[in-house]
Amino acid sequence: MAKVRGAIVVDTEQCKGCQVCKVSCPQQVIGMSGTVNGKGYYYAYMEHPEACTGCSNCGIVCPDGVITVYRVKEA
Numbered sequence: 001m002a003k004v005r006g007a008i009v010v011d012t013e014q015c016k017g018c019q020v021c022k023v024s025c026p027q028q029v030i031g032m033s034g035t036v037n038g039k040g041y042y043y044a045y046m047e048h049p050e051a052c053t054g055c056s057n058c059g060i061v062c063p064d065g066v067i068t069v070y071r072v073k074e075a
Helices: 020-024 057-061
Strands: 003-010 030-036 042-046 067-074
Touching: 003 042, 020 030, 020 057, 057 067
Parallel strands: none
Antiparallel strands: 003 067, 030 042
């Protein structure tokens, strides 16, 4: 069975820092940045990218739809 590696891309300028994605991540991949975006919010980012499985929980629960999830099968 092929292993699946995931990655997320967050639109940092649209993220409001609600942390719903962080709580919903079973692998605890997502963290909040130490800097703010143009609107003054701390935004989500991949704190532990090696642990991401591409489960899409974060993208599904994001109220603003600013997270795009990618999945790649590894040999």
